[in-house]
Amino acid sequence: MRIAVFAGDGIGPEVTEQAVRVLEKLDLPGLELVEGDVGGAAYYKHGHPLPQQTLDIARSSDAILFGSVGDFSCDNLERHLRPEQAILGLRKELGLFANLRPARVFPGLEDLTTLRREVAQTIDLLIVRELNGDVYFGEKGMRTLEDGRRQGWDLMSYAEDEVRRIAHSGFKAAMTRGRKLTSVDKANVLETSQLWRDVVIEVSAEYPEVELSHMYVDNAAMQLVKNPGQFDVIVTGNLFGDILSDQASMCVGSIGLLASASLAEGSFGLYEPIHGSAPDIAGKDLANPMATILSAAMLLRHSLGLEAEAARIEAAVAKALADGIKGGDLGGSAGTREIGDAVVERL
């Protein structure tokens, strides 16, 4: 069993370090951890945000534990050299097409969100976001029109097999939960969305037990504010999923606790906290490593089939929280290392 550890930029290294300590403490027989460079850190070291050797490490591993990428000092580099290309490249190269982002308010943390307590308590949803297509990976460019004007352009598209694959992920996830699936698109304006909707309807025939509904993305953004408790599983494209999953995460209030999985066909996956690289607090022992530790738990469960070990980590995190060990993001004062210690002790 080989786990690639890509810490990346900003707070990535310090939160990943704590998750690695947790994994090592489990003392899993035959577990190997291999580090690789990604993001701005990789650019400064190797001249590329996703160097070939990093990709090789990923390909020879069973799963990836990812920190975060993003470094403002790279803002003026050409697009293909910017830190974000590391995560986009890994998603594409490794076929990580299904991003699972659960959002649920942790018991006892109902007062961290800006939503009223009685609304926050109802949130228990999963966003299934497509990660390999859409306007993210279409042709794109900057051109000068005949009349001399500059124009930026990006091609948005989905082909039926791309939609079918993620639709299955959505329906399957719904089967393990409340059996309600909301497909989000903008079919009143976009042909990409029309194809999306047509294919989701086709796939729905295979899941008669799941109640399927369709919602326009603008309405979904409203409903996540008005009544987030109405959602069970949301399936949507890459761009809308980027926006809605971040909105939903913030509804939960405790973004420092939210983990995510990006899965390929089979068991391979990349696991990362949903918070970003937070350069403002990087290197100050202020970041909350719990989301990364919980990402490691997801990794053990989904990619390595180690359910018991995953549950042990989750229980240790819950215990630490219950004991009042909270990072600044949760209104506490525990530092990065202190939180790592607390979880390790409670394993």
Add this chain to the structure above:
Amino acid sequence: MRIAVFAGDGIGPEVTEQAVRVLEKLDLPGLELVEGDVGGAAYYKHGHPLPQQTLDIARSSDAILFGSVGDFSCDNLERHLRPEQAILGLRKELGLFANLRPARVFPGLEDLTTLRREVAQTIDLLIVRELNGDVYFGEKGMRTLEDGRRQGWDLMSYAEDEVRRIAHSGFKAAMTRGRKLTSVDKANVLETSQLWRDVVIEVSAEYPEVELSHMYVDNAAMQLVKNPGQFDVIVTGNLFGDILSDQASMCVGSIGLLASASLAEGSFGLYEPIHGSAPDIAGKDLANPMATILSAAMLLRHSLGLEAEAARIEAAVAKALADGIKGGDLGGSAGTREIGDAVVERL
């Protein structure tokens, strides 16, 4: 002075009727109101959601008071015949490129939103959304790839003049308010956004008093949940503006009170409530006409230069609310007509 009144579908006719009563009650000398068909209603009557005669009425008017379009019974029509094409067509044909969507919590209505009262109170923002470009109006289609797969596609793009024009709208709006402008894009992924950002920065040189910042759309969706009070004016493209303005509206809680303006160069504009056609409550005297009445006030102010009359309408609405005349959407029980009566009486 000629106002085109396009009532449209669902609750459109009943809410527009009350706004027209309010306008008539003002007894403005030389004011002419001309009705026209749009949306599903126009499709069923004339075979097209935006018939030529409707466009002619619009072109010979000084402003448009718009109800809403949307009719599920048209869902299976070809795209160019669907109700939404009426509003998209009017925006494009009439050069309505700047959509202004203010979001502010009305005093006394702080408890209608799902946000905590202390957060809701801080909301006072304006979204300036571009309406004539982006993936809305690019080439699009459904095609069969060489290998036989169906694909839906839409071209996203912005040219520099399109961005420059809306950037000026954003900066000018900021100058009349808190002098803070947040430009929202996805420049880490999209070339369209990169051009957007470059041009907004160029234009900013003309507005040294405005503090400009840039935010990725996913982060903006988060920040609208976390701390909506941080925003003054947000300027963004057509697609992101669609999503974020709806999210912001719902943060206010009282969507039945929110008006919007879609402006062309000069004084011409289209004014509409931001709520949709709400087919479930159509024809039942349940819809709140206040947003449409307030849209009529915006119309008088921006397109006809009648500031005093606009203020009179707004004061009458505020008075009715203070007197407890509230629609079901605000937790009250006043019907559509009753609310119209109440506002007319208080003029």
